[in-house]
Amino acid sequence: MKIEQLHKLFLECQSACTDTRKIKPNDMFFALKGDNFNGNTYAVKAIESGAKYCIVDEAEFNTSPQTILVTNVLETLQELASFHRTYLNIPIIALTGSNGKTTTKELINATLSQKYRTTATVGNLNNHIGVPLTLLSMTKNTEIGIVEMGANHLKEIEFLSNIAKPDYGYITNFGKAHLEGFGSVEGVIKGKSELYQFLNENNKTIFVNGNDAIQLEKTKQSNTIVFGKNTGFDVQVSFIEAQPNVSVNYNGLTIQSHLIGEYNFFNIAAAITIANYFKVDDKLIKTGIENYIPSNNRSQVLTKGSNKIILDAYNANPTSMQAALLNFEKLNDGNKIAFLGDMFELGNDAEQEHHNIIGLIEALNFQAVLIGENFNKTTSNSNKVTTFESFDDFKNKFETSKLTNSTLLIKGSRGMAMERILDLL
Template identity: 35%
Template sequence: MKHMTLKEISKACQGTYFGPEENLEKSVSSVVIDSRKVQKDSLFIAIRGARVDGHTFITKTIEAGALCALSEENLGDVDFSYILVDSCEQAMKAIAEHYRRSLDIKVVGISGSVGKTSTKEMIASVLSQKFNVLKTEGNFNNEIGLPLTIFNIREEHEVAVLEMGISHFGEMTRLAKMARPDICVLTNIGCAHLEHLQSRDGILKAKTEMFQYMNPNGTIIFNGDDDKLISFVPENKIKPIYFGFDDSLNYHADDIEDMGMHGTTAKFITPSSEFTAHITIPGEHMVYNALAGIAVGYALGMTDDEIKKGIESLVPLAGRNHLIETANLTIIDDCYNANPASMKASLDVLAKADTRTVAILGDMFELGDDADAMHYEVGAHAAQIGINVVISIGEYTRFLSSGAKNQNKGTEVHHYATKADFFKEMKNVIKPHDTILIKASHGMEFPEIVEKCEAF
């Protein structure tokens, strides 16, 4: 990471430094919260987790080469450097904010109810054709993950593409204060996290907190096909740029050719040009992602040829519409996370298969009082579009199964309380050459099902 001394760090987080005075002018090489990732001259931040307290590893990290530790506990008379703070989590955010301010880099902030990660991947793929890009990895998009991502920015990076995920009011404000985005992208306003945000209007309010700390001369990019976003006027007076299928929008798509499981080809129209590109990952939502990538590419001065190459270079991530072909099955691994909109979109992708189609679906979390009805709607949708077999696993998916059964479309429906129950019956409900969608909220831990299917 770019040079940041212990003196700077202590000041940034308003902590009290203890240890050798000569270390104050030394720079840390990295910032970590996992003791196993300590390198020479790392700063180790002792986070108190639900199961593990990082303070118990401080001495071990110093022995492993850490230059300093951040601690909420007074460590007494020790011969190494540490910074005493009231809250390690708050201190980490303050340090990340300080570090971000020191960087000469463009930041693209991405949020929305559905499609944050796939949009982030598309935008990063596009931008990497011209710039040295750092992007959010895995699920490092919250108040712990985002600062760690920011600390990974190096001097050679020219653009950072940061996914920003929230579930409560005020979270986006804290994320934006660290990220300070130059370009803000909102994919849509759906029904995720209704348990805390109550309504789509609440979700819109929470997501648009991002603009409070964005570059005042920056760019806002919205999905113009979203009814909430197309009518939203940012308080900072920045006029949004819109993308979508409507031909009145700044960036839109035409001549869309659905190639089933082999992706989509479309003509993309910009304010000054048009070009055709092939997206290898199936699903209509990927066309939206490509449009977002084009809008960001244009905002950063890219050419059509560079953008087209970035769109066509995109490869899927594990757990994100990742197509796996084995000797016996075709598997759509989309099990990283789920909400009603993304679940329906993935079922639409599954329906394109020219084999028997099987949907293995798990509970969707944080849907509030309407969770039962939303699961029911997903099951009904699966049957309506002709999915041959619906396998539901979990508590809420009882309602999903009911939704599928009650359509009377001939869909075969199975419900299991647990994954273990399903594994006992797996060979009886899955057949060779099936195309299988595997999707659920992250907490259901469905990668285990992907592994079982790969070995089928």
């Protein structure tokens, strides 16, 4: 079946789905395969659950008028998403980066949605499956699409850009993330900059943090909208303070966010700049930023008993860990303890990067509890640092009941699931 024909069938459907547990009536189900599952085997269940059509790539499961046999389900999903994007012909904003991309995406959506009907990536569905599903979630009612792109190897952003065909793009930053896949920070810069390359080659627009020298260098020949703290930029946003939350000044308006940490300043400034470009009224931009409340373990501020908790446990890498610790140091709170989990996907740099974090903690004025194999084998002579080899080891030995009237930072890579500490408090 040609992609044009498949797209006509897709337009009869409610949405695209890859999980039979989440099927809604009239969905189009894509029977994807993984290392430990074969979606083809769920074809009958998908139809019984209400799917209008089921896309399979193994002939033995093509047993119904509602099943459609293709050569490769994943490639068909990607091709259909790209065709649908062209069919809709709406502005698409893409963003990637080492840190802050999901928060920035949410802020962009919060501001643009004050004026437009937007569709944005849900959560962090930002890979070779998530990006197509995001595009297929857009409809004729969508006026602007916002697509987050993640990557841990070279050529991934290039691949996703060719699917989404963005008109606008922004890279939050270049940091020490996924070093195992990218090989080095230079590899990270090269990989993330594949978005710039696509936009350049197609004469599209790039939003640039003018206070980031690497971004300026990478985009100096581009069609750019430059923002930052300096006068003379296309958009100027001034930092006011980060305590208790980040507040900024834009066009004479004070905007008070619910985000912690000065590192969120440029995430806010990027959203303001993009909304400004799309002619969202300044007061509506303020409303969008101020109404956004972080969730999903990202920069959340919680209270448990007498303890204040900064929950930033969705993920971690050396760059984001350092930023979180330096922000924690600036808090004027009394008894402060950082609970940190191992940072993953650092390859040969893992030992040194964990050692660097411990060195930073030793220079700061709070206690730290470090959990995970990498932190545990990195020695420290400081009485500020306590290490545990695993979360179970920590749970069995650390008396969380003694934590009262304290401010706690909880951060670690996703695989550490550091939010489990909340259940112990």
